[in-house]
Amino acid sequence: MRPVTLKEIAKELGISVATVSKALKGYQDVSPKTRKRVLELTEKLNYSPNTAAISLRKQHTKTIGVIIPTIVHYFFSSVIEAIIKIADSKDYLVILLQSDENFELEKKQVNLLLSKGIDGLIISLSNHTRTYTHLKKLQDYNVPFVQIDKISKIVHSSKVIIDDRKAAYNAVSYLIEKGYKKIAHFRAGLNPQNSIDRYLGYKKALEDNDIPLDPSLVYICDNNRDFEDGIFNAEKMIKEHGNSVDAIFTVNDMLAIGAIHYFRNNDIKIPEEIAVFGFSNWFMSSVISPKLSTVNQDGSIMGEAAINVLFEEIENKRAGKPALNKTVVIDTDLVIREST
Amino acid sequence: MRPVTLKEIAKELGISVATVSKALKGYQDVSPKTRKRVLELTEKLNYSPNTAAISLRKQHTKTIGVIIPTIVHYFFSSVIEAIIKIADSKDYLVILLQSDENFELEKKQVNLLLSKGIDGLIISLSNHTRTYTHLKKLQDYNVPFVQIDKISKIVHSSKVIIDDRKAAYNAVSYLIEKGYKKIAHFRAGLNPQNSIDRYLGYKKALEDNDIPLDPSLVYICDNNRDFEDGIFNAEKMIKEHGNSVDAIFTVNDMLAIGAIHYFRNNDIKIPEEIAVFGFSNWFMSSVISPKLSTVNQDGSIMGEAAINVLFEEIENKRAGKPALNKTVVIDTDLVIREST
DNA sequence: TCAAATACCGAAAACCTTTTCGATTGTTAT
């Protein structure tokens, strides 16, 4: 059984494909009689238009692309879920790609999507993305895109982000307020903007409270296995600093959970001997023990914002106007639990 | 800037589009000279073929669909990740849709994908799917699909599953072997095949060990909020049975984690006073406290298997042969941790 | 030198839909 086409409908009815098409599209130059006949037959045969043909003719695909570093990730999967839901409700399909924190793959995927002819793209950059010709190419070909969460500040496009610096500042300030003085930071690699901004927020909070920054308290965790990395660096920290450290602020929850794991296994009490503050508010953070204090970064809200901005850009492009390039900043808040 | 087409290449070179196309495709009836010229120009202009046109002409889309109940879910996101990776490596794109455990949505999405003209579909059924006309339709139109994890036994198609019944049987047998006698079961709704089979495995294990099944120990958790449901039913169980219950076997990890949460908050020691056995081996299970014993159900492996048999089916169809309809059963094993 | 074989190329159809524009029929007004 093959999908029925306009031509077959037309033949069956003894009219032209043009008329069938117009009947379906509600054109006024088709008589009520034939319109009714067309509608009935298409219904009966459950005709549905050939998407490839429409794409070819109309030069759009009703499809958007999403490229993210990792799918198995609470924050990102929440983002994806929100995007897909809203896209679906507007009859857009989404093609999902995972860059796996691999820059070459990311580049290849952008090109793939470009040749596929997507109507728009939402992208969160890999940790190793340092050049942006692939994004420029999107601009060259005038396909709207919005960066989300892990962005490049230097490429012009719409963005939806949180104020990483401020959020980190608030978290560390809270720690200081609570009396913690010697505060370590588990950061991510040197590249991703997130990592930089959160570090900067950490640094600023210390400065504003007259606590000198001790570089030996800043641990770089960038081998992509956050849980193990958390364990590893917690151990390293204890070896280097004994139990003199009051608290840790980590760049993400998974690192914090790894650290907690290590501390529990070594009978280091949380938060009595050491407090732990995470970042992202993964679901897991609320069910582990002790429950993790963290910065709430809502993936659903960010995903929703991203797809909405993208639709705005698409609409905008259709109207022939230049890109909006707006950046929307999503609020975060501190969620305080047992670990601090 | 618009994507360059064959026609433009041809014009520039003063040859026909047919020749350009053939040069690109490696046909033998084009001279080395002109082939070289074509290749150079397409490279320079970085030509990439229009996907819609190819789809229209070749009657395939190099795209597969994936419909699953929930994305924010460790098991399913692992499945998705594996599918996308392998698809990507074979130059297939994947369109992801979430049915949200909503049958009507699932049906709509199948139709959407059908009209989109996907080359194949991987689907995991919603909890409320009881009729299968939408799957029949896939068969009518001869689009290959494979059911994964949450399947219907009565519709003929390729499937990749685990032996839920056996896995549950093994888990409960282990519990009994360890000396637990009064074993409760937190099951899911009455419909999904998973839930039925795991319950049946539980029942069989009891029978084979001469433990009478006590229906009051079977709790149905089907309101889609597993963590809260775990808490709720743990509390209910304690109210109804005091501390006489030795162990719980839950239909999934999240329910177990909810239950553990409740027990810890009420100073009920695990596993001393009550043991908990989960199902799926979510990552979370290995980092919570106490670490959860569970059935290991590897999403990556299942996803990989699914996409591979889908490709087999697609290949098969291309060869004009009838559907394979093979069902592959993925091994599971018990991972024993602190909770038992 | 001529016939046959080969190398190379292009026209055209097909995939399916949308939309413009011209054509035809029927209707109204003068």
Added chain:
DNA sequence: ATAACAATCGAAAAGGTTTTCGGTATTTGA
């Protein structure tokens, strides 16, 4: 009765690619 007009329809082109088939032009063999 004729002109003007409205109503209804269809031909055709366009969107980009693939592939068959036929047609030159060139080379080979005798």
